[in-house]
Amino acid sequence: LTFSYDGIKKVLNNFNLKVEPGKKIALVGESGCGKSTVVNLLERIYEVDFYMNGKQNYMNAQKNSGIFLDDENIQNYDLEYYRSLIGYVQQEPVLFNKSIKDNIIFGREEQVKNMNLDIDLLIKEACSLANVTEFLTKVTGGLNYKVGIGGSKLSGGQKQRIAIARAVLLKPKIIILDEATSALDYKNELEVQKALDNLKLNNITTFVISHRLNTIFNSDMIYYMKEGKIVEEGTHKELFFKNGLYKRLIKNQVNEYGDLLIKKDVEIKKTDTF
Numbered sequence: 038l039t040f041s042y043d044g045i046k047k048v049l050n051n052f053n054l055k056v057e058p059g060k061k062i063a064l065v066g067e068s069g070c071g072k073s074t075v076v077n078l079l080e081r082i083y084e085v086d087f088y089m090n091g092k093q094n095y096m097n098a099q100k101n102s103g104i105f106l107d108d109e110n111i112q113n114y115d116l117e118y119y120r121s122l123i124g125y126v127q128q129e130p131v132l133f134n135k136s137i138k139d140n141i142i143f144g145r146e147e148q149v150k151n152m153n154l155d156i157d158l159l160i161k162e163a164c165s166l167a168n169v170t171e172f173l174t175k176v177t178g179g180l181n182y183k184v185g186i187g188g189s190k191l192s193g194g195q196k197q198r199i200a201i202a203r204a205v206l207l208k209p210k211i212i213i214l215d216e217a218t219s220a221l222d223y224k225n226e227l228e229v230q231k232a233l234d235n236l237k238l239n240n241i242t243t244f245v246i247s248h249r250l251n252t253i254f255n256s257d258m259i260y261y262m263k264e265g266k267i268v269e270e271g272t273h274k275e276l277f278f279k280n281g282l283y284k285r286l287i288k289n290q291v292n293e294y295g296d297l298l299i300k301k302d303v304e305i306k307k308t309d310t311f
């Protein structure tokens with residue numbers, strides 16, 4: 038597809054990408070290359086303008102360009118149902134001065150009620166998948182622990198893991214992680230990374246936008262975007278030894294063999310308090 042916000046300047050230019058179910062896909066590139074636009078279109082925050090693709094026949098354009106899920110153009114899906122298939126985790130999670138449990142189910146109460154689902158079981162499974170269970174025993178009241186305004190009583194990694202639990206609560210088919218670890222220190226990033234690895238193990242199709250190598254290096258495929266197009270694609274090792282744009286982007290995060298540089302000065306202690 039081709040896409041423009043103003044109908045003039047192309048943000049995505051004949052962008053083409055195929056993703057197999059259950060794979061972890063990373064989109065990388067410099068600011069303004071079109072990564073966020075891909076996410077906005079995937080979530081249907083914006084709709085594809087088929088006339089931008091240079092096609093005279095609108096119906097023909099809709100069949101041949103756009104975003105397709107199981108061979109069906111996503112614009113043909115009911116919007117509420119379609120978005121129920123997608124979980125989204127942003128850079129700065131929005132948490133309220135309520136319990137961990139309330140923050141996880143926030144916005145989904147009516148949906149859970151209408152579907153007659155076992156909310157306690159759903160929360161338990163979501164916490165396990167998002168690596169939240171690991172710190173619940175360390176806070177007073179567990180799931181009933183109030184997180185403070187904006188999650189002020191939690192670490193960055195804990196807040197992000199609660200956001201992931203909220204995103205996976207209703208078992209979405211697709212998860213979008215939009216710079217989900219970019220604001221975290223190394224210790225918290227490692228904690229969140231365990232949750233991200235669980236998504237892959239549970240066959241959830243995952244889209245990752247990030248410059249942090251910890252988050253993307255084990256992706257099934259990494260796509261480097263420039264000016265609205267994919268200009269490099271491959272695994273981390275494949276792209277590193279191509280000596281191209283991807284290597285330049287992550288060169289300060291790897292050694293000469295392309296292996297992740299481990300920050301040995303960071304020690305994760307079991308005695309950390311919360």
